[in-house]
Amino acid sequence: MSKIKRFTPLRIAVFLFLAVWTLVFFGGFAWIILNSLKDRLQYVLDKTGLPDVWRFRNYIDAFTVLSAGGKGVPLMIWNSLWRVVGSIAISTACSFTVGYCLARYKFPGRDLLYWICIVTMMIPIYGSMAASLRLRAALGMYDTPLILLGALGIGGMLIPYSCFKNLPREYAESAFMDGASHFRVYFTIMLPQMIPIMTALGVTSFIGGWNDYMTSIVYMPSYPTLATGLYLYQVESARKMNYPILFAGIIMSIVPALALFIAFQNTFLEINIGGGLKG
Amino acid sequence: MKKTDVKITGAQTARLKKRGFLDRYDDYPKAMRHGKYAFLIAMLALPIAGFTVFYVVQNISSILLAFREVVGFDYESGREVTRWTFGQFQRVFAALKNADSNFRTSLVNTLIYFVVDTAVLLPLPFLLSYFFYKKLAGYKFFRVAIFLPTIISGVAIVTMFKNIIDADGPIVMWAGKLGVEIPALLYSDRTATPTIIFYTVWFGINSHVLLFQGAFRRIPQEIVESAQLDGVNAVQELWFILIPLLKSTLSTIVILSVSGIFGAGGPILLFTNGLNNTSTVGFWIYQEVKVYGSYNMPAAAGLLFTLINLPIVFGVRKLFSLSEDVEY
Numbered sequence: 001m002s003k004i005k006r007f008t009p010l011r012i013a014v015f016l017f018l019a020v021w022t023l024v025f026f027g028g029f030a031w032i033i034l035n036s037l038k039d040r041l042q043y044v045l046d047k048t049g050l051p052d053v054w055r056f057r058n059y060i061d062a063f064t065v066l067s068a069g070g071k072g073v074p075l076m077i078w079n080s081l082w083r084v085v086g087s088i089a090i091s092t093a094c095s096f097t098v099g100y101c102l103a104r105y106k107f108p109g110r111d112l113l114y115w116i117c118i119v120t121m122m123i124p125i126y127g128s129m130a131a132s133l134r135l136r137a138a139l140g141m142y143d144t145p146l147i148l149l150g151a152l153g154i155g156g157m158l159i160p161y162s163c164f165k166n167l168p169r170e171y172a173e174s175a176f177m178d179g180a181s182h183f184r185v186y187f188t189i190m191l192p193q194m195i196p197i198m199t200a201l202g203v204t205s206f207i208g209g210w211n212d213y214m215t216s217i218v219y220m221p222s223y224p225t226l227a228t229g230l231y232l233y234q235v236e237s238a239r240k241m242n243y244p245i246l247f248a249g250i251i252m253s254i255v256p257a258l259a260l261f262i263a264f265q266n267t268f269l270e271i272n273i274g275g276g277l278k279g
Numbered sequence: 280m281k282k283t284d285v286k287i288t289g290a291q292t293a294r295l296k297k298r299g300f301l302d303r304y305d306d307y308p309k310a311m312r313h314g315k316y317a318f319l320i321a322m323l324a325l326p327i328a329g330f331t332v333f334y335v336v337q338n339i340s341s342i343l344l345a346f347r348e349v350v351g352f353d354y355e356s357g358r359e360v361t362r363w364t365f366g367q368f369q370r371v372f373a374a375l376k377n378a379d380s381n382f383r384t385s386l387v388n389t390l391i392y393f394v395v396d397t398a399v400l401l402p403l404p405f406l407l408s409y410f411f412y413k414k415l416a417g418y419k420f421f422r423v424a425i426f427l428p429t430i431i432s433g434v435a436i437v438t439m440f441k442n443i444i445d446a447d448g449p450i451v452m453w454a455g456k457l458g459v460e461i462p463a464l465l466y467s468d469r470t471a472t473p474t475i476i477f478y479t480v481w482f483g484i485n486s487h488v489l490l491f492q493g494a495f496r497r498i499p500q501e502i503v504e505s506a507q508l509d510g511v512n513a514v515q516e517l518w519f520i521l522i523p524l525l526k527s528t529l530s531t532i533v534i535l536s537v538s539g540i541f542g543a544g545g546p547i548l549l550f551t552n553g554l555n556n557t558s559t560v561g562f563w564i565y566q567e568v569k570v571y572g573s574y575n576m577p578a579a580a581g582l583l584f585t586l587i588n589l590p591i592v593f594g595v596r597k598l599f600s601l602s603e604d605v606e607y
Binding site: 007010011014015018021022024025026028029031032047048094097098100101105107113116120122123124125126127128129130131132133134135139149150151152153154155172173176177181182183186207210211213214217218227228230231234235243246247250251253254257258261265268269270 | 315481
């Protein structure tokens with residue numbers, strides 16, 4: 001390899017920037033972890049020192065102390081779980097089904113449907129929150145688990161579409177020749193080949209949904225998720241806030257997403273919105 | 280190659296002429312056509328119904344909301360009395376003219392976020408991805424580290440950040456020991472928005488990094504190596520080799536950014552709940568609808584923003600599709 005100058009000063013500057021960035025990010029969370037182990041009073045008096053007594057109990061107390069709208073942490077975790085899993089199940093089922101039908105079948109209106117999928121994805125629509133709230137209220141979905149039905153639609157079909165398009169035709173054709181129905185071909189031959197991509201998309205959506213605090217605030221106030229609950233606790237308790245226990249809750253809320261990230265790290269770093277999934 | 284003659288018999292011509300409407304869509308051999316439409320209807324019915332209700336109906340009703348106003352309340356039916364009007368748009372323009380209106384502040388802030396995002400959060404992630412591609416010392420660790428803010432919830436990061444820069448938090452205390460006085464950043468009109476902008480930039484340096492990295496990885500190594508053998512320097516390599524090869528990714532990212540002009544902003548609700556002049560368009564819509572129960576003016580403002588954004592999105596797309604793509 002030829003030796004060419006590689007912006008050495010810029011390289012050093014970028015390295016230093018990243019080093020400082022990392023230090024601030026991890027330093028910030030180290031500070032949160034340290035303070036999550038303090039006594040409530042010690043936190044008020046001393047925000048930078050080590051805990052006098054290491055109160056690991058804060059992590060257990062968080063389950064009983066933290067609450068929002070009268071709902072405790074266990075209920076919040078349950079709300080996060082059913083909401084995230086439910087909406088991912090519905091939206092994944094829809095996006096793969098639509099992607100499959102568009103990629104593998106010709107039918108009247110196919111091109112129109114494909115065009116609608118692309119155009120609606122491209123154009124951002126602002127200010128429809130009011131209409132969305134009214135619609136959900138009119139359909140009896142507001143502040144009930146039925147809100148999950150809002151995940152029905154044709155969005156997100158582009159990655160499944162291109163994956164199905166790239167599958168060889170022969171698999172399906174030989175199954176058809178053996179007399180398999182369209183349903184059987186889809187569910188037993190085509191869909192199983194999509195499991196790795198489905199997992200990758202599912203894990204990404206899970207983390208997004210787990211961290212989402214806005215949906216509960218806007219559409220499901222009686223069902224706070226963990227992210228929403230941790231925000232609402234800060235709003236509701238104001239001066240009575242128990243910071244160390246809040247910090248313990250914050251750290252606990254990070255764990256599931258972080259664990260998934262570590263387990264699927266390569267999937268995350270390889271995922272590529274522009275060209276679908278690589279590798 | 281010699282063209283093969285295909286003889287079409289009279290019977291075949293007659294059959295071709297008799298082809299029905301649906302036959303044009305027969306791509307599979309006959310054995311596979313049975314039950315095709317039953318399958319398609321069963322599979323597509325729910326997604327299309329969902330799209331119709333939660334996209335088409337919702338957006339049409341949003342447009343209608345923009346042209347209505349509440350004039351009273353009918354106690355018998357328990358419903359609001361509304362009428363058709365252009366008044367909502369007049370309200371939007373009046374609020375724009377009023378320098379003290381929350382709406383105008385929100386729009387100005389949103390545009391500031393957009394400009395800063397474009398000026399910093401396009402070149403900086405590109406630079407980082409470039410140095411990751413060039414295997415900067417520790418790049419494997421750094422690329423995981425900067426990705427973490429997308430894994431960790433906004434509530435967690437904002438709570439950490441707010442408490443660290445708080446008036447009695449560690450930063451202010453340490454700075455005080457050094458004789459530097461830092462004001463309560465989130466509690467003054469002058470510093471609150473810049474602080475949140477700093478937050479969005481600092482924790483947003485990973486934006487588009489995955490896209491950039493994917494694009495860098497796809498660059499054929501032979502091209503880069505042969506250019507290096509020809510003796511290009513780093514600037515020439517970046518400018519004449521890498522950037523042209525990355526053009527389609529760069530244009531995708533610019534189009535993505537431009538598409539969301541009026542959606543630019545930070546986690547205002549978590550930081551200040553809109554106080555201290557920090558509101559953005561997104562937050563303003565949330566506050567009007569959810570907190571004040573005012574549905575019509577946000578719908579009108581949203582419609583205007585969508586209409587303004589539309590030609591910009593298509594214009595930028597057109598602009599990028601005009602210049603030739605580099606094939607490799």
